[in-house]
Amino acid sequence: MLQLLVELGPADAVSLWTAPMPGRIECVASAGEAATSRRHRLSARALLEGSEGLVDDPATHVRGVVVPRWDVSYAALIARSRPEMSARLAVYLSEATTALSRLFESERLFERNEEVERVLVSASERRLTRLGCDLHDGPLQDIVALADELRLARAQVSSLLEDDLAARVRGRFDDLEARLVALDQGLRDISQAIRSTSAVERPVEDALRVEVDALNRAGLIRAQLTVNGDVSGLTASQRIVLFRVVQEALSNARKHSGATQVRVRLRSSARYVSVTVKDDGCGFDVAAARHSGRLGLTGVIERVRLLGGDIEIESSAGGGTRVRATLPRWSRATDPTEPVYAVTA
Numbered sequence: 334m335l336q337l338l339v340e341l342g343p344a345d346a347v348s349l350w351t352a353p354m355p356g357r358i359e360c361v362a363s364a365g366e367a368a369t370s371r372r373h374r375l376s377a378r379a380l381l382e383g384s385e386g387l388v389d390d391p392a393t394h395v396r397g398v399v400v401p402r403w404d405v406s407y408a409a410l411i412a413r414s415r416p417e418m419s420a421r422l423a424v425y426l427s428e429a430t431t432a433l434s435r436l437f438e439s440e441r442l443f444e445r446n447e448e449v450e451r452v453l454v455s456a457s458e459r460r461l462t463r464l465g466c467d468l469h470d471g472p473l474q475d476i477v478a479l480a481d482e483l484r485l486a487r488a489q490v491s492s493l494l495e496d497d498l499a500a501r502v503r504g505r506f507d508d509l510e511a512r513l514v515a516l517d518q519g520l521r522d523i524s525q526a527i528r529s530t531s532a533v534e535r536p537v538e539d540a541l542r543v544e545v546d547a548l549n550r551a552g553l554i555r556a557q558l559t560v561n562g563d564v565s566g567l568t569a570s571q572r573i574v575l576f577r578v579v580q581e582a583l584s585n586a587r588k589h590s591g592a593t594q595v596r597v598r599l600r601s602s603a604r605y606v607s608v609t610v611k612d613d614g615c616g617f618d619v620a621a622a623r624h625s626g627r628l629g630l631t632g633v634i635e636r637v638r639l640l641g642g643d644i645e646i647e648s649s650a651g652g653g654t655r656v657r658a659t660l661p662r663w664s665r666a667t668d669p670t671e672p673v674y675a676v677t678a
């Protein structure tokens with residue numbers, strides 16, 4: 334835009350300044366010759382640190398205006414016109430200020446959106462990690478202690494009993510120990526699953542493959558993963574949510590569906606990324622399950638909505654279940670870290 338003011342408008346130098354912290358001002362974009370000169374800097378400082386809304390120096394033909402972001406002064410737009418054009422410069426600057434204000438406001442909204450997304454998703458991941466650790470350090474350690482006591486009790490009781498009775502009691506202790514081992518393994522699996530940070534640390538495709546492979550290894554269900562499109566540019570929050578959706582859908586297929594096959598499909602386009610998990614199991618009444626007080630599906634629905642996405646759960650008795658989560662892909666059209674200077678010689 335600054336370049337246009339120089340090429341097509343009445344300015345021969347334009348610069349845009351902000352005050353990232355008190356006492357410091359910074360030129361964020363410029364066009365034209367000597368657009369970042371001391372005079373421009375002083376004018377910008379007067380606007381950003383003083384109370385004036387306008388700088389107008391007829392001697393040097395430098396004019397500066399404040400660019401507000403909502404109702405706060407956010408930047409200073411300074412321009413030097415060719416002498417014969419100084420009257421027209423005011424009109425051009427006023428138009429440019431309006432456009433820049435909108436730009437800064439939407440930029441800020443964008444940043445806030447990113448911040449909110451990060452905070453919300455990482456807070457729920459942190460809660461899960463904490464829960465996984467609590468489970469590991471609390472109930473799992475109790476189970477280990479309980480198993481020791483059970484072994485001791487078994488030895489003590491056996492020594493007090495006649496042979497045939499001792500054999501029956503030993504069988505009973507074997508059952509109890511086996512149940513304790515299964516309980517220990519079950520809780521360890523849960524603890525591991527909820528503490529899993531693999532969705533953050535590795536590409537989503539790899540994280541999903543680990544889940545699918547684990548299901549295949551368990552042997553009851555044949556699981557397949559397909560990936561279409563480029564899924565490399567997803568945010569950490571998006572990767573976590575996609576991973577959690579698949580994790581829950583696979584866990585449900587394993588626990589409830591009696592399915593023999595599950596297909597996981599990750600698809601990405603320029604505007605959306607979606608993941609579909611489809612099983613050929615018994616199906617269920619989705620509306621009733623939503624009010625069952627169980628947390629799995631409710632949790633993933635909330636996570637998907639948090640990122641502005643959509644989730645569909647389709648299921649029918651005997652017809653299997655399909656869970657599909659779609660997230661909007663949004664990324665900046667421009668790179669905010671890239672300087673936008675356009676100084677013409």
Ligand SMILES: Nc1ncnc2c1ncn2[C@@H]1O[C@H](COP(=O)(O)OP(=O)(O)OP(=O)(O)O)[C@@H](O)[C@H]1O
Binds near residue numbers: 616631654
């Ligand atoms: N793929 C599926 N096939 C058959 N029934 C399912 C399937 N997914 C969910 N259900 C039914 O919906 C109910 C709710 O699922 P949800 O994941 O919310 O809870 P859950 O799996 O029972 O417990 P958790 O809170 O540990 O996830 C399940 O109890 C089950 O009856």
Ligand SMILES: [Mg+2]
Binds near residue numbers: 581584585629630
């Ligand atoms: Mg579940």
